[in-house]
Amino acid sequence: MTRAQGPPLATPDRAMLPGRRGGPALDVPSLVARARTWDPRAVGRLISMVENAGPELREVAAALAPHTGRAQVIGLTGPPGVGKSTTTTALVRSLRARDRRVGVLAVDPSSPFSGGALLGDRVRMQAHSGDRDVYIRSMATRGRLGGLAPATPQALRVLDAAGCDIVLVETVGGGQSELEIASLADTTLVLMAPGMGDGIQAAKAGILEVADIFVVNKADREGADQTVGDLRAMLSLGGRHAEPGAWRPPIIKTVASQEGDSGIDEVLDRLDEHRAWLASSGEGHRRRTDHVRREIEAIAIAGLRERLGNVHWSATLSSLAASVVAGETNPYRAADDLLGAL
Numbered sequence: 487m488t489r490a491q492g493p494p495l496a497t498p499d500r501a502m503l504p505g506r507r508g509g510p511a512l513d514v515p516s517l518v519a520r521a522r523t524w525d526p527r528a529v530g531r532l533i534s535m536v537e538n539a540g541p542e543l544r545e546v547a548a549a550l551a552p553h554t555g556r557a558q559v560i561g562l563t564g565p566p567g568v569g570k571s572t573t574t575t576a577l578v579r580s581l582r583a584r585d586r587r588v589g590v591l592a593v594d595p596s597s598p599f600s601g602g603a604l605l606g607d608r609v610r611m612q613a614h615s616g617d618r619d620v621y622i623r624s625m626a627t628r629g630r631l632g633g634l635a636p637a638t639p640q641a642l643r644v645l646d647a648a649g650c651d652i653v654l655v656e657t658v659g660g661g662q663s664e665l666e667i668a669s670l671a672d673t674t675l676v677l678m679a680p681g682m683g684d685g686i687q688a689a690k691a692g693i694l695e696v697a698d699i700f701v702v703n704k705a706d707r708e709g710a711d712q713t714v715g716d717l718r719a720m721l722s723l724g725g726r727h728a729e730p731g732a733w734r735p736p737i738i739k740t741v742a743s744q745e746g747d748s749g750i751d752e753v754l755d756r757l758d759e760h761r762a763w764l765a766s767s768g769e770g771h772r773r774r775t776d777h778v779r780r781e782i783e784a785i786a787i788a789g790l791r792e793r794l795g796n797v798h799w800s801a802t803l804s805s806l807a808a809s810v811v812a813g814e815t816n817p818y819r820a821a822d823d824l825l826g827a828l
């Protein structure tokens with residue numbers, strides 16, 4: 487299901503981080519304190535705690551809260567095979583060159599990071615300069631369609647509190663998380679590639695609407711300019727981006743897979759611009775508030791479900807169901823009664 491990436495940052499799957507030589511386990515405040523000094527084992531442990539939704543979840547969330555809100559969260563989405571992982575790798579490289587501390591959440595258990603170029607790169611970087619300022623982690627997806635795991639916002643907060651300047655979240659191609667990413671990220675990158683008939687398909691998937699920046703990757707292939715043209719034409723048709731004062735999503739051509747990748751630095755420049763625009767327009771605050779609203783709602787609904795499942799409520803529910811079957815009341819009235827009793 488879940489795994490941490492890479493030997494230097496690997497996190498054993500136990501509830502607590504033991505002290506050296508199996509000494510006393512660390513409590514949540516100590517783990518958070520360690521994570522804030524960028525101790526990768528503490529970061530990994532905290533992410534496991536929120537992912538497992540164990541008894542420490544609430545304590546972890548409370549301990550992280552004062553230390554969050556600084557990291558820029560970037561979502562990468564797009565059709566399968568378009569180059570999201572490769573582009574993430576290239577972005578990490580360039581971000582490190584700009585001396586930013588980077589976190590990567592790959593919402594895709596089959597992500598090729600473990601054997602891919604990024605890890606080799608990171609190991610090299612460490613060998614040369616002791617660079618440990620990249621943390622990579624795979625998150626499990628939710629269900630067959632691959633929606634984002636409910637723990638993803640908390641995992642982001644762990645990386646935020648740990649001092650990441652930027653966190654890249656790669657979604658699994660073609661899944662439900664493709665659109666969900668926009669309800670998590672400050673800035674959403676939508677990747678396309680030449681010759682995928684993207685324009686039309688993307689419009690159907692609503693992917694055009696969530697894009698803050700378009701990346702036409704594999705620009706070394708024939709048809710890249712055609713894809714850029716298609717996107718421009720789609721954007722000119724209106725929608726959210728055409729409103730006054732709205733951000734106009736730039737379209738950037740990249741080649742992510744080659745040594746000395748091209749276009750990646752421009753993507754970073756545009757990300758900086760978008761971050762500045764989010765701040766100056768107030769949209770950044772509005773987005774974050776909106777995202778947290780949804781998060782609270784989801785937690786509340788999950789809590790409600792859980793309560794409905796406990797013995798007491800289960801009995802109430804059964805007796806209400808019996809009343810409906812007996813024709814003494816109706817399901818709407820019964821639901822009101824149930825909610826009222828909560």
Ligand SMILES: Nc1nc2c(ncn2[C@@H]2O[C@H](COP(=O)(O)OP(=O)(O)OP(=O)(O)O)[C@@H](O)[C@H]2O)c(=O)[nH]1
Nearest residue numbers: 565566567568569570571572659703704741742743
């Ligand atoms: N020619 C070319 N190939 C590329 C480029 N970027 C990525 N690729 C190749 O495209 C293939 C898919 O790349 P990935 O990065 O795994 O794509 P992805 O979007 O993460 O794929 P999923 O996670 O499976 O949706 C790989 O073989 C890459 O080497 C590029 O700019 N040009």
Ligand SMILES: [Mg+2]
Nearest residue numbers: 570571597598
């Ligand atoms: Mg991928």
